[in-house]
Amino acid sequence: MGLRPRKQFAQHWLKSDRALNQIIQAAEITKCDRILEIGPGTGVLTRRLLPLAQAVVAVEIDQNLCQSLAQQLGQSENFLLLQGDILALDLPTHLAAFPSFQKLNKVVANIPYNITGPILEKLLGTIANPVTKPFDLIVLLVQKEVAERLYAKPGSKAFGALSVRVQYLAECELICPVPASSFYPPPKVDSAVVRLRPRPMEPAALEPRCLEKLVKQGFAAKRKMLRNNLRGIVEREQLNHLLEQLEVNPQVRAEDLSLTQWVSLSNRLCVPTP
Secondary structure, three states, rough: OOOOHHHHOOOOOOOOOHHHHHHHHHHOOOOOOEEEOOOOOOOOOOHHOOOOOOOOEEEEHHHHHHHHHHHHHHHOOEEEEOOOOOOOHHHHHHHHHHHHOOOEEEHHHHHHHHHHHHHHHHHHEEEEOOOOOOOOEEEEEEEHHHHHHHHOOOOOOOOOHHHHHHHHHHHEEEEEEOOOEEHHHHHHHOOOEEEEEOOOOOOOOOOOOHHHHHHHHHHOOOEEEEEOOOOOOOOHHHHHHHHHOOOOOOOOOOOHOOOOOHHHHHHHOOOOOO
């Protein structure tokens, strides 16, 4: 098509049929689904989504790619292409004139790795401000290191603040690894497909902003004990007492606390605002 990946948009185009098939399978697509695709690129994933879903809304920042996609797929009645930055785009406003493309319920995408964190926040929200109407399902192709952090278990090296924040908002699952050779041009890192199922946390934090602050401060220096990282928030004796109530070693590090323990610690430490 005479197109070349552009470094300014961190473009690496997926070419592996195996990876594409696994993404489609993980998305559990039905004819009722209305899908958001971020960064469709040359449209290799889009072409597989269109026959399966009720509607596909693709957001692409690259003008040259948009022109190519419009030429190739513009005749599909269930396809809507928006040019713009997904982080800045107000989707509800843009979709207001297109009733059949509203109420998107799934995200399926090979996202730019350099903005993975902001995209996750856009799709899920934060602990303090979760998305009010979350997607039913989110399937993303991300950098392998990020994927490992998303589904990491407490006590593992990969478990960190991102793990707690995302797992508070969604169930996280590894679908499959994707080697660098599956892309053109190949990135310097391997990738992986992850599936997120947004859901309310049970039990929830009574003061979500407090939990968010605790997690950020608790993981500020991973090699330090939690009581040292939280020194500016809670006195050592009080924290030791709270950890004992949770049957946790007072010398614990942040990565050793499970998500439910983080919530329990927050609920014991932070008094809800009337």
